[in-house]
Amino acid sequence: MKIKAFPILFSIPLAILTGAITLIIIADISYVHKSDIISTLLSKDIVSSMILTLETSILTTVISVIIAVPSSYALSRFKFPGAFVLDTLIDLLIVVPVLVVGVSILVFFRMGFLLESSPFPPAVLVGKVIQWLGDVFIYQRAGIVLAQFFCSVPFAVRVIKSTFDDMSPRTEHVAQTLGCSRRQAFFKVSLPLASQGIFAGAVLAWARAFGLFGPISIVAGAVRQKTEVLSTSIFLEISIGQLETGIALSLLMVVIASAILMLLRIASGKTLFGGKVQV
Amino acid sequence: MIEISNLRHKAGEFQLGVNLIIAADEYFVLLGKTGCGKTLLLECLSGLRECENGSSIKINGRTITFAEPRERSIGYVPQEGALFTHLNVFENIAFSLRVTRIEKYDIVRRVGQIAELLGISYLLTRTIKGLSGGERQRVALARALIRKPSVLLLDEPVSALDEGTRDAVCAELLTIQREMKIPVIHVCHSFDEASILADRVGIMRNGSIAQQGTLEEVYRFPLDAYVARMMRLENIFTASLTPEGKLSANGFVLSAEPINGFRKFIIHPHLVRIAKSNNHNPDMPNRMSGIVKELHRRGAITGIVLDGPLLLTLYAMPDEIEETGIVRGKEISVTFPAQAIHMLTDE
Numbered sequence: 084m085k086i087k088a089f090p091i092l093f094s095i096p097l098a099i100l101t102g103a104i105t106l107i108i109i110a111d112i113s114y115v116h117k118s119d120i121i122s123t124l125l126s127k128d129i130v131s132s133m134i135l136t137l138e139t140s141i142l143t144t145v146i147s148v149i150i151a152v153p154s155s156y157a158l159s160r161f162k163f164p165g166a167f168v169l170d171t172l173i174d175l176l177i178v179v180p181v182l183v184v185g186v187s188i189l190v191f192f193r194m195g196f197l198l199e200s201s202p203f204p205p206a207v208l209v210g211k212v213i214q215w216l217g218d219v220f221i222y223q224r225a226g227i228v229l230a231q232f233f234c235s236v237p238f239a240v241r242v243i244k245s246t247f248d249d250m251s252p253r254t255e256h257v258a259q260t261l262g263c264s265r266r267q268a269f270f271k272v273s274l275p276l277a278s279q280g281i282f283a284g285a286v287l288a289w290a291r292a293f294g295l296f297g298p299i300s301i302v303a304g305a306v307r308q309k310t311e312v313l314s315t316s317i318f319l320e321i322s323i324g325q326l327e328t329g330i331a332l333s334l335l336m337v338v339i340a341s342a343i344l345m346l347l348r349i350a351s352g353k354t355l356f357g358g359k360v361q362v
Numbered sequence: 363m364i365e366i367s368n369l370r371h372k373a374g375e376f377q378l379g380v381n382l383i384i385a386a387d388e389y390f391v392l393l394g395k396t397g398c399g400k401t402l403l404l405e406c407l408s409g410l411r412e413c414e415n416g417s418s419i420k421i422n423g424r425t426i427t428f429a430e431p432r433e434r435s436i437g438y439v440p441q442e443g444a445l446f447t448h449l450n451v452f453e454n455i456a457f458s459l460r461v462t463r464i465e466k467y468d469i470v471r472r473v474g475q476i477a478e479l480l481g482i483s484y485l486l487t488r489t490i491k492g493l494s495g496g497e498r499q500r501v502a503l504a505r506a507l508i509r510k511p512s513v514l515l516l517d518e519p520v521s522a523l524d525e526g527t528r529d530a531v532c533a534e535l536l537t538i539q540r541e542m543k544i545p546v547i548h549v550c551h552s553f554d555e556a557s558i559l560a561d562r563v564g565i566m567r568n569g570s571i572a573q574q575g576t577l578e579e580v581y582r583f584p585l586d587a588y589v590a591r592m593m594r595l596e597n598i599f600t601a602s603l604t605p606e607g608k609l610s611a612n613g614f615v616l617s618a619e620p621i622n623g624f625r626k627f628i629i630h631p632h633l634v635r636i637a638k639s640n641n642h643n644p645d646m647p648n649r650m651s652g653i654v655k656e657l658h659r660r661g662a663i664t665g666i667v668l669d670g671p672l673l674l675t676l677y678a679m680p681d682e683i684e685e686t687g688i689v690r691g692k693e694i695s696v697t698f699p700a701q702a703i704h705m706l707t708d709e
Contacts, residue, residue, distance in 0.1 A: 253444040256410045259431040260438040261458035261509065271461070275448040 108337060115331045123331040128307050129316060133335070136312040139224065140292040143231035147288040151239035152281060156269070158240070159247035176237040184233050185298025188226075192217035224310060226303035231292035238291055239284035246280025247273070286347055293340060364407075364421055364513055364545050370414040371406050378402050378569040384562075386422070387543045389536065391556040393592050394566030400549040401441075403566070404515045407547070408438045421512050437511035441518045443502030445490045451501050452486040458509045476504045479541075480534065496527035500534070507538065514539070516548040520555060532558045553594040565589045567709075582630070586709045590628050596675040597629040601705070609703070614671035617647035617700055624705035631665070633702035634676035636686055637695040646697035650674060654692050657683070668696060 123129050158170055176184065195217055198210025220226040254276065258268035274281075296314035303310040305319060313336050320329040364384040371378040378399045384390045394400050405411045407419060409431035419427045426434045445454050452473055453460075459469045477483045480500045485493065493501065499519055506514065516535070520528040536559055539546050548559060556563050557577060564574040565588070573585040584590040587598050599611040601620060609620040609627070618627075637649060652670025659665075664683050668674045676696055678688075688694060 251444065253440045254446060256405070256408070256431075257438060257440060257444045257505075258446075258457070259410065260408050260434070260436055261505065262432045262461040264430070264432065267461065271457075272446055272448075276446070278448070 108334075111330050111334050111337070115327050115334065119327040119331045120334065123328050123335065128311065129313075129332065129335075131308045132311045132313050132316045133339075135224070135227070135310075136293065136314075137339075139227045139231060139312065140289055143228050143235055143292040144285050144289040146228070146232055147236040147239045147292075148281060148285050151236055151243050151284060151288070152274075152277075155240050155244035155284075156247055156273070159244050160252065173237045173240050176233060177241070180297075181234050181295065182297040182301065185230055185301030188229060188233065188298065188302050189221070192221055221302065222304045222306070222310065224303065227299050227310060227312060230298035230302040231295050234295055234298060235288035235291040239288040242284035242287055243277065243280050246277045246284075249280075250276055282347075286344065290340065290344070294336070363423070364547070365418070366407070366420075367418045369403070369406060369417045369419060371402065371411055371417075372414065373402060373411075376402070376569060378406065380569075380571055382564065382571060382574070384545045384547065386545055387539075389539050389546045389548065389559050389561045390564065391560035391562075392547060392549045392564045392566055392571075393551060393553070393556055394549075395551060395592075398566045399569040400566050401517055402569070404438065404517050404547065404549060407434075407513075408436045408515055409434050435509070435512040437506030437509065437514040439499070439502045439506050439514070439516045439519050442522060443498045443519075445493075445498060445502055445505075447490045449490070450486075451482070451488050451490065451493070454490065454501055455486075455504045455508055457505060472508055473504075476508045479538065480504050494527075495523045496531055499523065499531055503535070503538070507542070510542075512544060514544055514546045516546060518550050519548070521550060521552065528555070529558065535559060551592075553592065565592050583704060584628065584706065586706045587626050587628075588709045590706060595628055595630070597631055597672075598706070599627055599629070599672060601625055601627050612671050614650065616703060618703040619700070621705045624707060626706040626708075628704050628706060629672075629674060629698060630702045630704065631675045631677050634674065634696050634698040636666075636676070636678060636682065636688070637697045638686065640695075643697060646699050648700070648702070649695060649697045651693060651695045654688055654690050654694060657688070657690055668694065 154173075158166060158173075192213060195210045195213030195215075198206045199214060201207055201210065220229050250273065254272050255265075255268045258272040259265065263271060294314060295312075296318060299310075299312060300315055300318070305311050305315040307319075311319070313332060317329045317332045317336075320326075320332060363386045364382070366380055366382040369378065369380045369382075376399065380403055382390075392400050392403070402411065406413050406417075409426070409429060413419070413427055417427055418425065421435065446457065449457070455473045455476060456469045459472060464472075473486070474483070477486055480503060482497065482500045482504060485497055485501065490498070490501070503519070519535070520531050523531060532555060535546070535548070548555070550556065560577050562575060563577050563580055564571045565580065565585075566572065567588055573580055573589045580589065581593045581595070584593055584595060590598055601624065602610050603620055604610050604615055607620070609616045609618050611627070635646065637646075642649075650668070650670045650672065652668040652672075652674065654666055655669040655673070656667040657664055658667070659680075660677075662679070663677045664680055666676050666678055666683075666688065668676065674696065686694070
């Protein structure tokens with residue numbers, strides 16, 4: 084039988100990549116004992132951080148999609164001066180280190196103090212509002228969602244915008260001639276047609292929020308059973324020398340992430356970027 | 363009836379400016395090269411682009427110049443149909459009825475009727491992705507017609523189809539138009555489509571209609587070389603005058619009256635005849651000899667390209683070709699009347 088070189092050539096990098104991922108997971112599995120995993124799973128602190136991680140990451144995903152869908156549509160369909168600048172601004176959140184995002188959020192709320200001592204009354208009022216917002220977010224659970232949102236939403240916007248870019252506006256035009264207003268054409272035609280891309284954007288946003296650590300610890304801190312998410316727990320455990328617990332937690336995150344990603348893919352019947360899912 | 367007067371729209375540097383009247387039951391075909399503004403005109407008519415102030419569009423006496431697309435009662439079928447791939451064939455056709463909240467039983471009845479009219483009843487439960495090009499166009503047409511629009515706008519509806527399917531869909535379009543008695547504006551760049559469908563044609567160039575009339579009128583008396591080329595007319599020559607003031611091209615003197623200022627002319631291929639004797643025929647004063655360069659079979663007729671003083675195309679029936687023994691490389695003579703020559707204005 085003739086061996087085909089072309090498919091083999093392209094399969095080698097794929098094998099190296101997936102092999103490497105598998106190897107590091109195997110390394111984690113082989114490092115921890117079953118007892119470490121059980122004790123980790125039974126720990127009150129860990130259960131609390133696991134629930135908080137899922138709650139905040141899902142809430143962040145919902146908010147990200149609600150903001151990303153209209154933003155992406157506006158960037159894709161409307162021609163207005165400065166669109167290029169706005170597009171770049173969103174990309175900026177992808178390019179800069181996530182720590183910078185966390186520090187910037189903190190600095191923003193610090194501005195409230197500075198404005199409050201301003202001689203101009205409107206600036207004082209703005210300062211008070213920012214300070215009030217700071218109380219809502221800083222070292223609070225809401226701060227986790229805020230940090231996750233800033234780091235997740237640009238990924239959702241990127242994917243959803245490219246979906247709208249690929250869709251011909253003609254379908255919407257036809258819907259309008261068939262009796263729809265622009266709003267109806269969007270909700271009855273464009274939105275369902277973009278559902279695959281919106282789903283992909285949501286999954287990416289969720290994945291980013293789920294694994295985020297740096298900005299969360301800066302904005303919300305790492306208070307046990309209050310603002311501690313799984314990624315913070317791993318850091319805290321490793322920082323006090325509990326390597327086994329840290330790795331057990333890492334494995335827990337791998338399992339949760341894999342399960343959710345697979346379920347979502349199977350539920351949608353497609354892979355994230357098109358093509359039938361291979362189960 | 364559609365009355366378009368002084369319709370103006372600017373898209374970047376491109377300026378659309380159209381005046382056009384289409385009768386209530388007329389099939390109007392708008393021909394033009396890519397980028398001449400055909401689609402832009404349809405988008406202005408359907409309300410997807412705003413017209414400039416001073417423009418006027420009336421349908422059956424009702425002014426719709428600045429009305430929303432949904433208020434215009436226009437059926438619009440864009441290129442490739444633009445079907446909604448998230449809905450099946452039935453839901454695509456029923457789309458406009460669902461938007462207007464028509465009773466369910468009425469939707470089923472009307473979708474069934476229009477599907478039957480277009481011969482696509484067997485497709486109703488199918489998804490869009492599995493449809494052929496012809497089926498897609500029929501579904502798009504059914505979707506546009508189910509609202510019983512006052513006007514049907516078709517943007518190259520059959521240009522992506524193979525010849526057989528194109529002819530079949532064209533025949534259906536004509537039948538439906540005759541049955542529904544609505545005006546149709548059909549945009550395309552194919553003379554064949556126009557010749558099958560058009561009651562009247564318009565030739566569009568750089569955002570305006572260069573010439574309009576029945577197909578016969580425009581074919582017989584094209585305004586300029588652009589219109590002649592859109593009518594697929596060959597034999598376009600640059601005119602010059604002999605010292606005696608006679609019309610000539612490439613040194614070949616023609617028996618026809620030149621018109622001052624007209625620098626191009628055509629010789630209608632269908633009026634050129636193969637000369638079967640050397641006798642002078644006063645009705646056919648122009649005579650040219652040349653070598654048969656090419657023979658093209660075009661359906662029932664054969665096109666002969668004759669290489670003489672002019673590179674002249676003429677048409678002959680296959681039995682005439684056989685009778686005269688014309689083959690490639692043979693020298694023959696042809697004659698044509700003065701009426702075969704038509705002067706063209708500058709483009």
